[in-house]
Amino acid sequence: MPPKKKKAPVIIDGVDTSQMTREQLEVFALRLKEENEREREERNFFQMERDKIRTFWEITRNELEEARAKLRNKDRQIEEAAEKNEEELKFYKQKVKHLQYEHQSDLTDNKAQSLVALKTAQDEHTAQERKLLQDKRDMKNLIREQEISHQEQTKSLKLQHSEEMYNARNEFESRAKDIELKFEKKYIDLKNDLNTKHNMEIAEVEERKNTQIAELTDHHAKAFNEMKNYYNDITLNNLALISSLKDQMEVLRKQNQRMAKQVADLTAENKKLVLPLQQALADVAEYKRQLQNYEKDKISLANTKLKLNDTTKQLGELQWSYDALELRFEKLQEERDQLHDNFVKAILEVQQKTGVKNILLQKRLETLSQVADHRLVLIGELSSATKEPLFRTNKQLESILAKKNATISDLQYELARVCKAHDDLLETYEQKLISFGIPKDELGFTPLRIVPEGQGGLARGPAGLVTRNR
Incomplete structure (x- = not known):
């Protein structure tokens, strides 16, 4: 048997799997599992997308078939409409031909009728023209005869008028001469009558003047005698x-x-009476002055009585208002004392609550900071012990530290908000004390103002406006 071949080592991320530790293999297995899950999710997603695209394609294909069917129907309708239009066009062309023929026949008939009517009208017109020319010649002859007769009448009238003018002129001249002679005679007679009348009136006036002069002389003589007798009597x-x-x-x-x-006797007696008279006059002046002062005093007394009545009324009203204000002052004092007691109680309660809460928060912060320091020490020890890249571990630690830091910032924000609410409450009660006229020294204690660490620069706004540090 040939010798077995050794399996080639599997290298992942530049590291041989045979040389990996168990933890690294577990991490690698977890990563593979996550990648497998991600691939499965992507495959499912792409399958869903493929199914959607397929359904969309089928729907679109069906819509395309329906559109093509509609298009075919429309084409068929268009062809039918075109055929129908051609038939109607042929029908109307035939109808137009018939109408043109009828129009041509009517036109020829109308032309013949119009020619006949024109001929008859021309004949009638020539006859009327001859008649009018004859009438014109007759009228000219008549006008000529009338002009001749008018000229003869004018001549005869002129002759008659000249004769009448001559006769009238002669008659008027004779009348004018007669009238002139008549009025001249009347003028002479009237002049003579007026002269005689004037002479008679002058004579009458002279006679009246003479008689009046005689009467005046007699009257003056008589008056002179009477005046003479009068002055003699006066003398x-x-x-x-x-x-x-x-x-x-x-x-x-x-x-x-x-x-x-x-x-002389009276002057002597008058001299004796001068001093008593002066004394009496002085007494009279004094009495008059006293009388005037008495009237003034009387008027001032009446005014004073009226003022006294008004003053008494005002005094009564002021007394009533004083009593009312005194009662109100007593009530306000009671309310002030009650508010003072409530304020002291509320401040003590708030101080106790905020003190306890601040102590708890500070202790919690201290414990959290100790835990964070301890964890930092552990992380340093682990990093120095392993001396290997701990990318994932660092990420987890960073996330944990971020959460802890967020918790610390939330606690600091809550602490700052509570302190600010406490300070706002103190400010409100101090303003109330000032509005009621109670000085701060009468409280008997100094209100505690808490400024947490790191929050010394808080704003002076309401507690609800304290924001987290971003």
Whole structure:
């Protein structure tokens, strides 16, 4: 027997399978299994695609057959329509020929009739033309005769008119001469009458003037005599009046002397009464001033009473509003105390909760960081021990580390959000205290503000606006 041939070694990824370890073979088997699964999935996918394409092809083929059948039907319909159109065309051509023949026959008949009618019309027209020419000649003769007769009538009328004008002119001239003589005679008579009348009126006016002058002279003489008598009477009366006035002057002089004595006595008495009069006038002025002040005081007293009534009303209203405000102030103080107590309780509860939660989160972070460090140490030891490429192991470790880092970032975000909510709550209560007029010093403690590690640069917005670090 010939010696058995040795099997050729199988080399995968540059490594002989006979020299692979069990772990490498398992990894290789898993990879082959995954590739087999992927190939099977691809084969199933391509089979499905092939079935789809086949069904689409069959559907398209059926649609093509249907379209071809429809096309054949359409071609048949088109041929039938063409044959029908040709038959109709032949029928209409025959009909057109018949119509053309009928039209030609009608046209010849109409031409013959029109020629006959034209001949008769021409005969009638020539007869009418002859008749009209004869009428025209007759009318010309008649017009000529009328013109001759009109000329003769015009001549006779002109002669008659000239004779009438001559007679009328002679008649009017004779009448004008008669009228002129008549009115000239009337003018002379009227002038004479007016002259005589004017002379008579002048004589009457002179006579009236003379009589009026005589009457005026008599009247003036009479008036002069009366005036003379009047002034004579006045002179006599004035002399009598002067004598009587002299007597009255003597009497008045005596009375004047007596009155002078009385005036001297009265002036002496008046001098005695000047001081009491001045005192009395001063008293009267004082009384008038007091009277004016009394009226003013009376008016001011009435105004003061009105103001007092208004002030009392305002005082009552202010007292009522003061009582109401005092009650409201007491209620507000009670509410403030209650809010203060609630605020203190809430702050303590929040501080306790956030403190516990922060401690738990920090402990969890510490444990996670320790676990991560421990795993990093293990990875370093494994890599140094094996000294082989650990591509897949590194990937798994990187994925685990990424998950852990994501968990750490989520926990840090949650911690930052809780701290921010705690700070926002403190800010809200502090603003409420300020709005109610309570100073921060009256709390009795200092609120705890927590700033987690690595989160010192948080924004001042609401807690819901804290975002994860991307």
